[in-house]
Amino acid sequence: MTETTDAGVRHPPRSLLATLLGVSTMTIMASATITPALPGMQRHFAAEPHAELLVRLVLTLPGLAIMVSAPLLAKLSGRTGRVPVLLACLALYTVGGGSGLLLDSLPALLVGRAVLGIGIAGIMTTSTALIADHHDPADHGRALGLQGAAMGFGGVVALLLGGLLAAVDWRGPFAIYLLAIPMVALVLRFVPDARVQPTDPRDTTTAASPWQPRLLGLYALIFIGVVVFYTVPTQAPFWLAEVGGAGPAVAGALIAAVNLVMTLVGLNFRRLRARWSFPRLAIAMFAAFAVGLVVLGTASALWTAALGMVVVGLGVGLQNPTINGWLVSTASPGARTRSLGLLTSALFLGQFSSPLIAQPVIDAVGMGTTFVLSGALAAVVGVVVAAIHWRSP
CATH class of the missing domain: 1.20.1250.20 (MFS general substrate transporter like domains)
Known part of the structure; x- marks a missing residue:
């Protein structure tokens, strides 16, 4: 019904x-x-x-x-x-x-x-x-x-x-x-x-494959996005203690605030999607990561660091509905679940990799600079997505 x-x-x-x-x-x-x-x-x-x-x-x-x-x-x-x-x-x-x-x-x-x-x-x-x-x-x-x-x-x-x-x-x-x-x-x-026509195993066309180039690009976007923003839950508690003397309760509350911002963005995503295409939403997502992480990494007071985390939360709120929506609109229905399975693997590979990638950088240049570099990486990815989007017909 x-x-x-x-x-x-x-x-x-x-x-x-x-x-x-x-x-x-x-x-x-x-x-x-x-x-x-x-x-x-x-x-x-x-x-x-x-x-x-x-x-x-x-x-x-x-x-x-x-x-x-x-x-x-x-x-x-x-x-x-x-x-x-x-x-x-x-x-x-x-x-x-x-x-x-x-x-x-x-x-x-x-x-x-x-x-x-x-x-x-x-x-x-x-x-x-x-x-x-x-x-x-x-x-x-x-x-x-x-x-x-x-x-x-x-x-x-x-x-x-x-x-x-x-x-x-x-x-x-x-x-x-x-x-x-x-x-x-x-x-x-x-x-x-749901009544979804399964993909014929003999069908090797690009449309039936979860490995088509545009989907591979989406797997890469979710991986990089998670590597970048996951520096916040894994490293921010230590940084907040350093710049503002925040204890575990304050750090936990601020990380919970990131989730709250994620909720608010999700509730308004329909309006955003009505105005912007998926590529534009992805650009906005990486822009929020870039700005938030740079503000967080250059913070000298707790309120500035908190502001940076809230801005990162805007990007986190955009990430799942944007990338998931882009994927389900790109993959054929029969290949949709396989594509989502690969996207899920890419997401958790990013979660697992983020602290492994960040720690050597922190050891070399410090935590604040690591946040700034993560923001710079997000900015570069956003520019690449923009360049590809505007060159596409």
Whole structure:
């Protein structure tokens, strides 16, 4: 059943979109949820060999599992349907994420986190594909903008709720993953599989491939964008302490503010998309990264650094709906989920790579200059996108 507006755009039932938005929040909660629990976890497992390293891997291991499994799950969903894969991955998310409530060894926890990562990979690819499948192309901007807003709001909730539960016990934040259980019931009730013609394996045309040049460019954009902006959650707490004496509570609040800005941008993305093309939105995204990171890196007071982080938040808010929308408008429906799987891998490769790339630069030139250089890289990418866009017919 669908609803039709006066403009002739068909909307699916609100319950369907609300369910898929709720599912999307599960992905952003994955990392932020347990961040406040890491110090308590390290104290609990202090007697285990290599505890300091393994506790940090508890946070990062899901990203590695996502990178590996996202394309495979996307391909599987093209054969079996998106909803069965989504339901199975919600189950994996619940088991893997909730395992921290019971397991009492770091190796076992790492296995649980790998299972969680596989679940996240399937949820990310199928939820976005289902949003696109069930909405007319003219309505993708609104729907994907709402998805970005829901993910930003989920990040705020995860940071705040995770902190409160971690204050009670380090295992507390793991209970948040159990929110996937009602999501399973809602998906079964409200989300049918869309009728999408699968891509014929014998079809080797460019349109049927997730490897066409424009899609490769989008994978590169999401990778570079994440490498650039992820310097904020990974490095900003240390920088805020240096320039403004900010403690963990203030740093956490400012990072939560970035998620709040992301939410506000998502809520207004439909209006932005009505005025600007995807290339122009991508240029604006990298411009926000460039300006925000330069302001952050040259800050000499806490309020200036906070201003820079808010501007970066504008770019973060544009990133998911812009790149996801650009991809679903470019990929053929049959190849859409595979393309989203590769995009998800590129995104988490960027998250994993960002601190590895940033740390040697920080050691060489300092943290402030590293932020400035990240902003310069964002500016260069924005100029390249602009040059390609204006040369295209």
